[in-house]
Amino acid sequence: MEFKEVIGRRRSIRFFQPYRPVEREKIQIILEAARLASCSVNATFLRAIVVERDKLPRETLDALKTPVSATNLEMAPLHIYFYGDMGTVPRAKGQTLKQLVDVGALSSSQGWSHQFVENLVWPAILQPVYGNPATAGVPVAFDCGVAVCQALLAAFDEGLGACLSAFNVGIAKKVFDIPDDWLAIFALLVGYPAESWEAGGQRPRPPFEELYFEGKYGAPFERDESVVAKLTEAKMIQAPAPLPWRWDEIRALARAFGLPE
Amino acid sequence: MPIDRPIEEYRTVGVWFEDYKKQWAGRAEDLTSRLDILCRFCEFVGKDPDAIIQECLRASEGQTKISIKGRRFYDDKIREFQEGVEGDARLRVHWGNTVRSFLIHNGIFLQSGVQLG
Numbered sequence: 001m002e003f004k005e006v007i008g009r010r011r012s013i014r015f016f017q018p019y020r021p022v023e024r025e026k027i028q029i030i031l032e033a034a035r036l037a038s039c040s041v042n043a044t045f046l047r048a049i050v051v052e053r054d055k056l057p058r059e060t061l062d063a064l065k066t067p068v069s070a071t072n073l074e075m076a077p078l079h080i081y082f083y084g085d086m087g088t089v090p091r092a093k094g095q096t097l098k099q100l101v102d103v104g105a106l107s108s109s110q111g112w113s114h115q116f117v118e119n120l121v122w123p124a125i126l127q128p129v130y131g132n133p134a135t136a137g138v139p140v141a142f143d144c145g146v147a148v149c150q151a152l153l154a155a156f157d158e159g160l161g162a163c164l165s166a167f168n169v170g171i172a173k174k175v176f177d178i179p180d181d182w183l184a185i186f187a188l189l190v191g192y193p194a195e196s197w198e199a200g201g202q203r204p205r206p207p208f209e210e211l212y213f214e215g216k217y218g219a220p221f222e223r224d225e226s227v228v229a230k231l232t233e234a235k236m237i238q239a240p241a242p243l244p245w246r247w248d249e250i251r252a253l254a255r256a257f258g259l260p261e
Numbered sequence: 262m263p264i265d266r267p268i269e270e271y272r273t274v275g276v277w278f279e280d281y282k283k284q285w286a287g288r289a290e291d292l293t294s295r296l297d298i299l300c301r302f303c304e305f306v307g308k309d310p311d312a313i314i315q316e317c318l319r320a321s322e323g324q325t326k327i328s329i330k331g332r333r334f335y336d337d338k339i340r341e342f343q344e345g346v347e348g349d350a351r352l353r354v355h356w357g358n359t360v361r362s363f364l365i366h367n368g369i370f371l372q373s374g375v376q377l378g
Contacts, residue, residue, distance in 0.1 A: 018375060067332075070372040247288040258376025260358035260365060261285070 004236035006157045011199040013161030015253045016075040016191035021052065026158045027078065030190070033154035037147035041126060042096040042105075043088045045140045046147040046185075049081040049176045063171040069187075071259065072165050076189035081172055082148055083182040084140040089130035094122035137183060144185045151188060161193035195253060201241030263309045268296050271310040273367050280366035298359040305342050306335075310363070317369045332369055339364075339371075350376075 001009070027050060034046055053061065053076060065073050073079065089096075094117040097106065106112035130136045148164070155162040169184040178184075193199070209220035231237045254261050268274055274296070282289045303309055308316070317335055319328040343357030354376045361371050 067370055067372070071374055074374050247285060251285075251288060258354040258358070258373065260361035260371070260373055261281070261290075 001157050002234065004231065004234040006153050008202070008231075008234075008236040008238050009197060010153060010156045011161075011197075011203065012163040013191075013193045013195065013199055014072055014075075014163055015194040015257070016077065016161060016189070017194045018075045018077060018191070018257075020077065020192045021054075022078040022160060022190055022192075026155075026160060027080075027190075029158055030080070030151045030154045030188075034147040034151040037143075037150045039143045039147065040139055041089055041092075041130075042100050043092060043130075043143075044096075044147075045084045045086075045088050046144045047083045047085050047182060048151075049083070049172075049178070051079045051081065051176075053077050053079060060171070060175055064168050064175070066166045066168055069165045069167060072163060072189050073167065073187070075194070075257070076163070076191045078190040079167075080151070080188040080190065081167065081176060082144060082151075082185040082188060083178060084144040084185055085179075085181065086130075086133060086136050086140055086183055087179075087181040088140075089126050089136075094118060094126060097121060140183055141185065144183075148185065148188065155188070155190050159192075160190055161195075161197070161199075162188055162190045165189050194256075195249060198239070198243055200246035200249065201243040202238045203241055263303050263307050263312070264300060265309070268300050268303070268310065269293075273310045273314045273363070274299070277363045277366045281362065284366070295359045295362075298356050299363055301356075302339070302342055302360045305345075306338050314364070314367045314369065317364065317367075327369060332371070335364065335369075336371055 031048060031050070034048070035044065037046070039045060053073070056064075061073065064079075097112075097117045098114050100106040101112050101114060101117070128135070129139065152162055152164070164186040165188075167184075167187045172178065172184065208223040212221040213219050214221040228237060251261065253259070264271075269278075278292055281292060299310065303313070306313065313335060317328055317331040318325050319331070320326075339357050339360050342360065343353045346353045346356045357376075358373060361373055364371050
């Protein structure tokens, strides 16, 4: 699938075919996509615990649910529990940046050297920020979000559906033996959609001009309609929700899965 | 008897009807036929519809919040009620989900989980 179409087709899928497992190859592709994401300090913070729902004891699955994620966790055959490893930078002490110098991604032509990392970046910047859980949380969570987004898009590119979901962090920590310095992010629920891939249409978003500015706050970045037309042709911008048949689809799904209306 | 007047006269039954109609718009079904199920649930728990919703809520710092204890209690009671219905699995699910629908449209978040019957 073309990149723009993958973005256009992504929806939070909340109805999965509960009986259809996800192929191991596709799981690996999702994880590979996450691994290649951009990350500050070249520190790969994201960690994942891959769990096949049917391998969880019933009582564990129930305990992992939150009030708002109960049905989703039950329907999705594959759960990927994402965490941010808060110890990544403190353990590396600048080594991940030095790697970038060694491979020519950071170079002296832009001021980078091992000495700079050792004498300034690590002690004066990285250690104070990443050595303190109060300040490390935001950058770690941000980078994890970037990587999870790549995983999410890869799932759609593979013809799967996916949805980010809350989970019971305390139970997961015990059940999956999570280290103390891992920050719980979200679970990516994955499976083959039981709803149509349109899932009722693209979700409502605020107007473009309310979100993005040019030069200064309050000066909207002007939206060019010819670009919108181009993106529509490329299937990145699609019909907005609700598609006319969405409520009939939800009713059919609710009845098929015994869910309330 | 927990119900001392026609069930449709209870405030929360009106809220259920209105909110359901609003969400399902042109696809809304007539819920009148499901009132009997709600009546039976009220008898089952010994409470009227307004009292059930009230027990799922609590006041905190001037705001109304969902009572975890109350919500859990009625979630369990619905399952119990559903299991006691005489008939096939489909009917049991329908009865349980009718009561869930009543709570959900009154703002009490509930998820039934998949019930393939």
